[in-house]
Every structure is written in C-alpha cells, then in structure tokens.
Amino acid sequence: MKAVIEVSDLYKLYRVGESVVRALDGLDFKIYEGEFCAIVGTSGSGKSTLLNMLAGLEKPTKGEVIIAGSHIEKLSEDQLVTFRRDNVGFIFQSFHLMGTMNAMENVALPLTFRRISKAKRLKKAEEMLDLVNLRKHKNHMPNQMSGGQQQRVGVARALVVDPKIIFADEPTGNLDSHTSQEVMELMQKVVREQKKTLVMVTHDDHLASYADRIFHIIDGKIVKIDDNRDAEKEKIAADTKNQGEGKEDLEHE
Ligand SMILES: Nc1ncnc2c1ncn2[C@@H]1O[C@H](COP(=O)(O)OP(=O)(O)OP(=O)(O)O)[C@@H](O)[C@H]1O
Ligand SMILES: [Mg+2]
Numbered sequence: 001m002k003a004v005i006e007v008s009d010l011y012k013l014y015r016v017g018e019s020v021v022r023a024l025d026g027l028d029f030k031i032y033e034g035e036f037c038a039i040v041g042t043s044g045s046g047k048s049t050l051l052n053m054l055a056g057l058e059k060p061t062k063g064e065v066i067i068a069g070s071h072i073e074k075l076s077e078d079q080l081v082t083f084r085r086d087n088v089g090f091i092f093q094s095f096h097l098m099g100t101m102n103a104m105e106n107v108a109l110p111l112t113f114r115r116i117s118k119a120k121r122l123k124k125a126e127e128m129l130d131l132v133n134l135r136k137h138k139n140h141m142p143n144q145m146s147g148g149q150q151q152r153v154g155v156a157r158a159l160v161v162d163p164k165i166i167f168a169d170e171p172t173g174n175l176d177s178h179t180s181q182e183v184m185e186l187m188q189k190v191v192r193e194q195k196k197t198l199v200m201v202t203h204d205d206h207l208a209s210y211a212d213r214i215f216h217i218i219d220g221k222i223v224k225i226d227d228n229r230d231a232e233k234e235k236i237a238a239d240t241k242n243q244g245e246g247k248e249d250l251e252h253e
Contacts, residue, residue, distance in 0.1 A: 001032040002032060003031065003032055004033050005065075006066040006067075007028060008063060009026060009028060009062065009063040010026070010064070011026055012046075012049050022219070022220050024053065024060070025220035029222060031197060034192075034195050034196070035213060036192075036197075036198045036200070036210070037197075038201075038202055038207070038214045038215065039215045040205060040208045040217065045218055045220070046217055046220040047217060048169055049220075050201075055090070056075065056083060067083075086161075087163055088167060089163035089167070090167050091155060091158045091167070091168035091171045093171065095174070096154070098142075099143065100141075101141075101142075102139050103137050103141075103145070103156075104122055104125045106157055108125035114161075125138075132152040132190070134156065148175055148179035148182055151172065151175060151183050152183065155183070163196070164197060166197070166199070168200040168201065169200075172184065187200075209228065
C-alpha cells in the first residue's frame with residue numbers, strides 16, 4: 001500500500017497570553033491511498049488543527065507533513081495554493097455553497113481557474129451531480145434544496161477537480177441523524193468507487209464507524225487507531241466458522 005499522507009513528530013503550539021496550548025502534541029501516522037479515515041475526539045482535542053495542518057492551511061510548530069510526496073510544511077503560501085488546487089478537495093460543515101448559483105454552477109466553481117471551456121466545466125459538474133444522485137436538481141439554487149441535498153452538492157464540488165485527497169470537517173454537523181447517515185453512505189460509496197483518500201473529522205463515534213480506520217485523538221495526541229477492516233474480516237471468519245460448525249452438527253444427526 002502506498003502512503004499518501006505521512007505525518008512525523010508533528011506539534012502545533014498556540015501561545016495564549018502567558019500560557020501555551022499544545023493543540024497537537026507529537027503525532028506520527030500514515031494514511032494510505034484509497035483509505036477512508038476518521039479522526040474522532042471531543043471538542044478542543046485538536047481535530048480541526050490537525051486537518052488544517054494536513055491541508056496546509058496552517059504551519060506546524062514542529063514536524064513533517066508529507067502529502068503525495070511533497071513536504072508541505074516547507075512550501076510557500078503561493079506553492080500551497082497551487083498544491084491545494086491540484087491535490088485536495090474540501091467538504092465543509094456549513095456546505096459553503098454560493099447562494100446566487102445553482103447546483104451545477106456551484107459544482108463547476110473549482111474548475112473556474114483552469115483552462116477549460118465553460119461548456120466542459122458544466123458538463124463535468126453534471127457528471128459529478130449524477131454521481132451523488134442529484135442530476136434532477138442541477139438547476140436548483142441552494143435555498144431550493146434540503147440540507148442533505150446541499151451537502152451532496154458539496155461532495156460533488158469536492159470531487160470535480162479529481163483530487164487525490166478529500167478533507168471533511170464535521171461534514172454532517174448541520175444535518176439530522178438520518179440525513180447524516182445517507183450522506184456518510186454516499187461519501188463511503190463515492191470514495192470507494194473513485195478510489196479517493198478521505199480524511200474526515202467528527203466527534204460522533206457512529207459516523208466514524210463508516211471509516212476504514214478510526215484515529216482517536218485526546219489532548220492533541222493520537223491515543224488509539226481502530227481498523228474496521230480487521231473487524232469486518234474477523235466477522236466474516238467467524239461467520240464462515242459458524243456455518244462450518246453448523247454443517248458438522250447436521251452430519252452428526
Ligand atoms: N488560533 C488559536 N489560538 C489559540 N488556541 C487555539 C487556536 N486554535 C485552536 N486552539 C486551541 O487548540 C485546541 C484544539 O482546537 P481544535 O479547534 O483543533 O479542536 P477541535 O477538536 O476541532 O474541537 P471542535 O470539536 O470543538 O471543533 C483547543 O484547546 C483550542 O482552544
Ligand atoms: Mg473543530
């Protein structure tokens with residue numbers, strides 16, 4: 001497996017008056033191509049700080065963040081803008097859609113500063129809306145869509161530039177639990193089909209359970225990493241074993 005994100009010895013300290021907040025307190029981990037990882041922790045544990053560091057939105061106090069082979073802690077602001085444009089998609093808690101643009105125009109927006117004709121941009125946006133089952137709503141304005149539909153537009157917009165990595169900070173934070181599950185299932189499906197790496201921050205254990213791996217963060221430290229794929233494998237193994245044993249019982253009768 002190829003690592004797309006490599007973090008080593010990462011620290012972020014904030015000075016607030018006389019005191020120092022250790023928002024990230026020595027992190028080391030890797031995230032591999034095609035993985036869906038959730039970062040889970042309570043409020044103030046350092047989730048958003050970590051995501052900002054991975055996306056190159058803030059500089060670490062110390063340590064390395066290597067994304068797709070680039071040391072992003074060493075890039076200049078201009079280089080970071082280009083880096084993000086070419087490699088990264090974002091999904092926000094509050095959707096961040098443009099109220100004066102319809103769904104298709106919103107999805108096409110990240111393509112604006114690329115040398116692609118408007119017709120092609122809209123066509124690509126339409127394909128992405130198809131992927132999130134919103135083709136019929138392509139001409140709807142954000143205020144003519146439900147929260148879940150708006151976030152599906154947000155997912156389509158994150159995918160339109162075909163980024164290697166997608167970052168999502170509490171992507172279902174403004175949705176009810178049923179709609180949250182629908183959006184999570186959609187993200188899980190799209191990430192698998194499109195072979196993207198998704199890093200999602202949440203404080204909700206249930207939503208985190210949709211991920212392949214769950215990173216638990218407490219006071220700026222990763223205290224545990226759960227692999228859901230191991231649990232899945234164990235379940236399949238147990239089911240197979242039970243079936244096998246069931247068969248033996250029948251044979252003895
Ligand atoms: N710009 C800043 N200046 C000072 N302290 C900060 C700053 N940004 C974050 N912090 C502190 O760093 C710690 C981690 O904050 P962070 O925003 O990463 O938490 P979080 O896990 O995302 O929380 P939430 O679930 O509430 O969004 C907190 O103690 C916070 O007060
Ligand atoms: Mg946060």
